[in-house]
Amino acid sequence: MKLSQSFTKPLRQAPNDADSANAAFLIQGGYLDQLAAGIYSFLPLGWRVYRKVEQIIREEMDAIGGQELSMPALHPAAPWKASGRWDDKDVQEVMYQFEDHSGKPYGLGWTHEEIIAAIGKQHIQSYKDLPSAVYQIQAKFRNEPRAKSGLLRGREFIMKDLYSFHRDEKDLDTFYDGMIEAYLKIYQRLGLDAWVVEASGGAFTEYSHEFQVFSDAGEDTVYYTDDRKFAQNEEIFEGKVGDKKGSQTVKAGKAIEVGNIFKLGTRFLEAAKVTYLDKDGKRQTPIMASYGIGPSRAMGTIVETSHDDKGIMWPEAVAPYQVHLLDIGKDNAIKKAAEKLYDELGKAGVEVLYDDRDDSAGVKFNDADLLGIPKRVTVSSKTLEKDSVELKQRDSDKTELIPLKDAVNKLSETR
């Protein structure tokens, strides 16, 4: 993509009212547009990043046997009444609820246990239908009084939610442990150092598990030991900083919750009257668990944990482009060399953003730092004198000259 042809260009200044690094850099960079507090558009550059995050999550959910589907956002009240959550005060606090013209009540989905249970009633009939796991990646809504921190706490956001169904606890436990591994693999691919943290479990199980990334931008407090053998959310931690766990000392840190998984037992399936015939011909209720990751929040968390004061530093796996090419100087030979390299890199399958604008070196370098694409490649009269281009990694101050003839090969390598 040539920046001259991009629908967005980096803005000359950061938004006044950004309350977080991710909002400030993503808006100024042209990744996002803020429509209202907690409500964002993903602009083309941001949508490229988002889709890469989404695809990593999809691949890992497919790898563990998840089948992708898509449930609606607009929910009639009935299934929520059946589970008892429609009139639950805590639920009403977060769920947009309203009526259509005929007075029928609807809500906007902030989670989908009730909906997947209603589908399960149609399609789970026999022990042969179990276990199964389905997931979706889709917009969710929260009537959020304190929307803030850019993509971290929104009124509309994107979630991957997977639901698994099992004949018995042993089968659930095996799958659940596999999901912990799948989640850790996702975070690793996203460049996030996520911790598995115990959280409150509800009626069916002692603990649920959250995935937390330490960051001062986080809203949660996690108590942990350095060996990672102990980590609990403040909701359940009984003790204080400095307590001993064996040889380890309990510490506390701010963290961003980037995922959570929860064993639900039969609660939602009983409410929806989902049963299956077991091998002996007896009716049983399956047990269920749910597993959430917000790809949009994960994207915000990547920015929070991977930036400097000039802008973002995207990990390769989610960067909107791999190479940020720019030319400096109006000499025709410079433009020509940059255009040629742009074409050749494109043919070699390298994703390139080419800043071909008539702007100064200062503007172009600043925008490159802001956008945070991993490799910056500069063509100028100085580099052309040596038949070379200059390569700089976003996260390093070193530059190196690469002969033009080697540039495509060199830039096609993943680092």
Next chain:
Amino acid sequence: MKLSQSFTKPLRQAPNDADSANAAFLIQGGYLDQLAAGIYSFLPLGWRVYRKVEQIIREEMDAIGGQELSMPALHPAAPWKASGRWDDKDVQEVMYQFEDHSGKPYGLGWTHEEIIAAIGKQHIQSYKDLPSAVYQIQAKFRNEPRAKSGLLRGREFIMKDLYSFHRDEKDLDTFYDGMIEAYLKIYQRLGLDAWVVEASGGAFTEYSHEFQVFSDAGEDTVYYTDDRKFAQNEEIFEGKVGDKKGSQTVKAGKAIEVGNIFKLGTRFLEAAKVTYLDKDGKRQTPIMASYGIGPSRAMGTIVETSHDDKGIMWPEAVAPYQVHLLDIGKDNAIKKAAEKLYDELGKAGVEVLYDDRDDSAGVKFNDADLLGIPKRVTVSSKTLEKDSVELKQRDSDKTELIPLKDAVNKLSETR
């Protein structure tokens, strides 16, 4: 995918209350689940079809230079008030409008002119930023009193909406004509015979254009001549069936609207105060057009126009799988041959649904007809006697025997 491991299996009977072929077959086949009137879940099988439809649309929008983004579904009232549509009675008729806990008004997006205009205000500054075209593929909502006909008229549905911005009418006209071609290419790839139909144009232009597929399931009436040189929606047609257009006679037919495109002029951009500096340094308002296709409605239309009384007949390009493999008989050799073919086809990159259930030939053949996958491949003792499998196309009664050793090659060919 082995049907035994699929989250859904075809249901034994059609839903009682289906009011259309697409709803009946898609629900019975396990492609969709109905949550409420006009609100459906796409189950894994249906989501495979949907994603293929979506990808065809995406490819053609990218080919014409569209840049993909994603705008929110939850809209504050402000931009809609600025355009005058928030309080418009016709708009209130179709837009879900409600308040959050603090009393702030929100609506659910049924179109996004106001939102893209607000984004344009940030990112369209100079004549160099024009022309541009952006699109999204995303859930939309209509407070629809008469939701009906399955995927054809829903309360929640998926839309591709593209918005283009131009310096002048000439540039708009060129792009608009290109979009007509792009749309016709999409329909052709989807196996839909869409007509370009004139419809009412509003203040800026005499006509807008709809894309209509003739079908008795349609709600619209289109007046047309057989040479396709004349086609108008009933809203604007002045005349009657039997009128002459040159040597051609005007006919009328029911049709499903599968897309529409509309020149909007400056209306929404003026309301949002979007201006650019032209080459002479003067402030100008760009002109704009919008272009919609509903991939979910297109999917329903494919079923309406491509089925028989037994079920769906998917075109190859959007079929959930290319091959429906089934085994008949409990003989171990049959299972073994079918399993082997399933593995080999998978390795050859052929998408196969393998009905490996312990069900009768009758059940399996009926389900194959219902699901509508293009090629049915049967392994039975009869075919194995001849070291063969039986191939039947969904849209033909003829069967042919294919030697097992040629099966992978033969089934890898697109027809």
